Amino acid sequence: MMRRLTCDDLDALVEIETGNPFPAWSRDQLSRALADPELVVFGVVRGGELSGYAVVARLPFEAELQAMLVAERQRRHGLAAELMREVVAQASAWQSERLLLEVRADNAPAKALYRRFGCLEEGRRKGYYPPREAGAKREDAILMSLPLDDPHDE
Numbered sequence: 001m002m003r004r005l006t007c008d009d010l011d012a013l014v015e016i017e018t019g020n021p022f023p024a025w026s027r028d029q030l031s032r033a034l035a036d037p038e039l040v041v042f043g044v045v046r047g048g049e050l051s052g053y054a055v056v057a058r059l060p061f062e063a064e065l066q067a068m069l070v071a072e073r074q075r076r077h078g079l080a081a082e083l084m085r086e087v088v089a090q091a092s093a094w095q096s097e098r099l100l101l102e103v104r105a106d107n108a109p110a111k112a113l114y115r116r117f118g119c120l121e122e123g124r125r126k127g128y129y130p131p132r133e134a135g136a137k138r139e140d141a142i143l144m145s146l147p148l149d150d151p152h153d154e
């Protein structure tokens with residue numbers, strides 16, 4: 001089941017995020033995301049458990065995918081693809097011109113997912129992500145975007 005998450009889902013959201021070896025969002029950030037009227041948090045539930053989530057933000061002309069995570073044991077079953085479909089539908093409903101996102105240069109699964117949805121690589125931000133381990137180098141971000149149909153552009 002796919003649904004929009006609310007403040008009542010905070011504990012489940014924190015649990016899935018902290019189950020990721022490299023959590024990106026703190027409890028506080030997740031709590032603020034759930035309460036922010038400019039953000040939508042989608043969750044996909046399998047077997048009664050929150051198994052994945054995505055955060056999309058409404059910007060003045062564009063939408064930005066700010067988070068996408070599927071629990072490790074639930075991967076490769078199409079859950080991220082389901083979340084992407086919701087995210088793209090939400091951005092289209094906002095009449096956003098493009099969906100923007102950033103992804104670590106070495107994140108092959110995520111890059112493959114986004115490419116499958118038609119996202120194009122637009123650039124690279126050198127050393128954007130802090131190192132994941134002490135002594136490692138900062139990592140580059142790849143900027144991607146998906147042009148969305150303009151309903152007024154017939």
Ligand SMILES: CC(C)(COP(=O)(O)OP(=O)(O)OC[C@H]1O[C@@H](n2cnc3c(N)ncnc32)[C@H](O)[C@@H]1OP(=O)(O)O)[C@@H](O)C(=O)NCCC(=O)NCCS
Pocket residue numbers: 067068069070071074075076077078079080081082102103104107108109110112113114116
């Ligand atoms: C990236 C991530 C969200 C994919 O979730 P998922 O539910 O396993 O993805 P899906 O099963 O929906 O796969 C959809 C498509 O993505 C691509 N894909 C997903 N995982 C892949 C992998 N390990 N290798 C290659 N391609 C992959 C494929 O094109 C796949 O389509 P296919 O199954 O028909 O080949 C998941 O690996 C994850 O949570 N990673 C850690 C967090 C993360 O990196 N988030 C993105 C931050 S920008």
